[in-house]
Amino acid sequence: MYNFGYVSLYAVYLILFSLAVRRVVTCAQDWQFSKRHGCKPAQSVARVREPFLGIDHLLEALRKARAGRFVRFSASRYARYGNTHMTRRALFETAHTIEPENLKYMLATGFDQFRLATMRVRAMVPLFGSGIFTTDGPAWAHSRAILRPSFTRQNMAPLLAMMERHFQMLLRQVPRDGAPFDMQRLFFCFTMDTATEFLMGGSTHTLDPEHRSDAEKAFADDYLACCLEAVRQIAMGPLQRFSITPRHIPATCQRAFAYVDEFVDKALALRSARKAAAGAAVGAGAGAEYNFIEELAGMTTDRTLLRDQVLSVLLASRDTTAALLSNLFYELARHPAVYAKLRNEIHTHLPTGELPTEAAMNAMPYLRWCINEALRLYPVVPCNTREAACDTALPLGGGPDGRSPLFIKKGTPVLYNVYAMHRRTDIYGDDANAFRPERWDGLRPGWGFLPFNGGPRVCLGQQFALTEASYVITRMLQCFDSMQPKDFSPWAELYSLVMTSKNGVIVSMTPAASSIAA
Numbered sequence: 001m002y003n004f005g006y007v008s009l010y011a012v013y014l015i016l017f018s019l020a021v022r023r024v025v026t027c028a029q030d031w032q033f034s035k036r037h038g039c040k041p042a043q044s045v046a047r048v049r050e051p052f053l054g055i056d057h058l059l060e061a062l063r064k065a066r067a068g069r070f071v072r073f074s075a076s077r078y079a080r081y082g083n084t085h086m087t088r089r090a091l092f093e094t095a096h097t098i099e100p101e102n103l104k105y106m107l108a109t110g111f112d113q114f115r116l117a118t119m120r121v122r123a124m125v126p127l128f129g130s131g132i133f134t135t136d137g138p139a140w141a142h143s144r145a146i147l148r149p150s151f152t153r154q155n156m157a158p159l160l161a162m163m164e165r166h167f168q169m170l171l172r173q174v175p176r177d178g179a180p181f182d183m184q185r186l187f188f189c190f191t192m193d194t195a196t197e198f199l200m201g202g203s204t205h206t207l208d209p210e211h212r213s214d215a216e217k218a219f220a221d222d223y224l225a226c227c228l229e230a231v232r233q234i235a236m237g238p239l240q241r242f243s244i245t246p247r248h249i250p251a252t253c254q255r256a257f258a259y260v261d262e263f264v265d266k267a268l269a270l271r272s273a274r275k276a277a278a279g280a281a282v283g284a285g286a287g288a289e290y291n292f293i294e295e296l297a298g299m300t301t302d303r304t305l306l307r308d309q310v311l312s313v314l315l316a317s318r319d320t321t322a323a324l325l326s327n328l329f330y331e332l333a334r335h336p337a338v339y340a341k342l343r344n345e346i347h348t349h350l351p352t353g354e355l356p357t358e359a360a361m362n363a364m365p366y367l368r369w370c371i372n373e374a375l376r377l378y379p380v381v382p383c384n385t386r387e388a389a390c391d392t393a394l395p396l397g398g399g400p401d402g403r404s405p406l407f408i409k410k411g412t413p414v415l416y417n418v419y420a421m422h423r424r425t426d427i428y429g430d431d432a433n434a435f436r437p438e439r440w441d442g443l444r445p446g447w448g449f450l451p452f453n454g455g456p457r458v459c460l461g462q463q464f465a466l467t468e469a470s471y472v473i474t475r476m477l478q479c480f481d482s483m484q485p486k487d488f489s490p491w492a493e494l495y496s497l498v499m500t501s502k503n504g505v506i507v508s509m510t511p512a513a514s515s516i517a518a
């Protein structure tokens with residue numbers, strides 16, 4: 001008869017022994033990998049006080065986020081621990097980098113060695129399903145392949161006409177008597193209206209109450225609520241698995257799905273009707289009225305996939321462009337000389353106040369410099385993460401001088417802070433913190449400038465975003481002689497999925513003496 005106590009004890013010994021053996025084998029493998037790749041120990045390691053999960057660090061990050069200082073707090077750690085460093089807790093570690101060479105490796109040359117961070121995927125799947133923002137590997141490649149054709153359109157004229165229609169709505173909301181207003185709120189409404197029209201062929205009309213239905217308003221609110229929940233989940237970091245989704249969120253997501261599904265069904269029906277009529281596939285959007293969803297319906301008839309892609313691209317396109325515009329106008333209000341110089345350039349290229357064409361906007365270098373400078377100082381996606389899909393090595397960060405490769409174990413999240421990289425004085429000069437568009441004259445920072453990401457996952461809508469932003473900037477400066485800041489509190493960030501000003505962009509405008517829109 002066996003003694004049960006002894007058996008249990010032996011079982012525990014066996015487990016501990018096998019764990020110890022596994023640990024030794026892993027360490028030996030890591031050592032061999034590091035040796036083969038010339039890796040050296042991390043130049044710098046940031047430790048946390050609560051040793052298991054680093055709760056103290058997490059709480060401090062949440063406190064800073066509440067005060068509108070998370071991105072700067074995170075950037076300040078690079079000043080303290082170096083451009084590439086590790087943060088160690090007993091249960092997991094993270095790598096941090098703002099080295100252009102490391103980012104190039106992670107996002108381009110070593111692309112296959114990394115994947116999206118698990119925390120991001122887990123937080124976003126409930127709303128975005130298997131869309132382009134939540135998938136890797138073949139599923140992502142499929143998404144990218146079906147989305148790409150919609151972004152390589154040659155004829156931008158119908159899109160510019162659509163933007164002008166919504167711009168007129170925005171213009172109506174700008175006080176002409178010098179009263180202060182929040183320009184940021186208007187930009188977020190504008191991009192919601194243009195993005196929904198571009199994507200689904202039906203705008204939410206948030207700037208145009210006369211045309212807005214209750215369903216459109218409800219969708220805008222539901223979509224926002226679901227996005228905010230995804231942001232909250234991402235911010236929970238390692239505590240995400242303990243977080244409880246508020247009870248109303250599943251129903252809110254379902255309502256947003258139902259709204260988009262109507263457009264999906266319409267596009268699918270139209271597509272098959274056209275196909276039946278022509279006896280062959282027809283190029284959607286061949287007419288003047290371009291419809292993204294209809295074009296997508298030509299690539300796949302999977303209803304759920306279509307909805308996931310539309311919701312994902314809505315996320316990608318709406319807040320990002322609004323954030324860029326808001327951040328740029330925040331600075332323009334504080335730099336009247338830049339405003340005047342930009343206005344002068346616009347007037348030179350469009351002397352009679354005519355509507356901007358794509359060619360005219362492309363011919364304005366100062367406009368592009370102003371946009372670059374806003375994207376540099378306030379990258380719309382300031383912090384991002386990838387996760388090692390296998391044991392790998394970053395080119396820099398190891399050894400006492402940080403110039404040797406750094407071993408990154410499979411599953412380790414690598415955080416990169418574009419905000420901090422964009423303010424590196426060795427890349428942008430001693431005045432890296434200043435808003436000075438002229439610095440872009442001849443400047444080529446390569447991977448040191450990364451507002452749209454890089455490599456195979458580079459932003460698909462970059463051209464669309466730059467065109468939309470250029471259009472709105474040009475039109476605003478055609479319509480207003482100058483602008484004045486009306487809020488003098490220091491910059492505080494509102495960091496959700498994108499970074500904007502926590503206090504809005506409170507300004508007043510001086511209308512132009514004559515303008516085609518006045």
Ligand code: HEM
Binds near residue numbers: 147
């Ligand atoms: C100023 C405006 C914009 C900025 C700064 C921006 C930035 C970015 C960044 C940083 C990413 C990479 C995210 C990641 O992989 O973690 C991204 C991806 C993406 N963006 Fe944009 N974006 C902007 C506007 C747009 C617009 C207007 C659209 C569509 C109309 C768009 C569509 C996409 C898509 C589809 C992806 C996913 C690409 C992929 O994973 O393969 N973006 N964008």
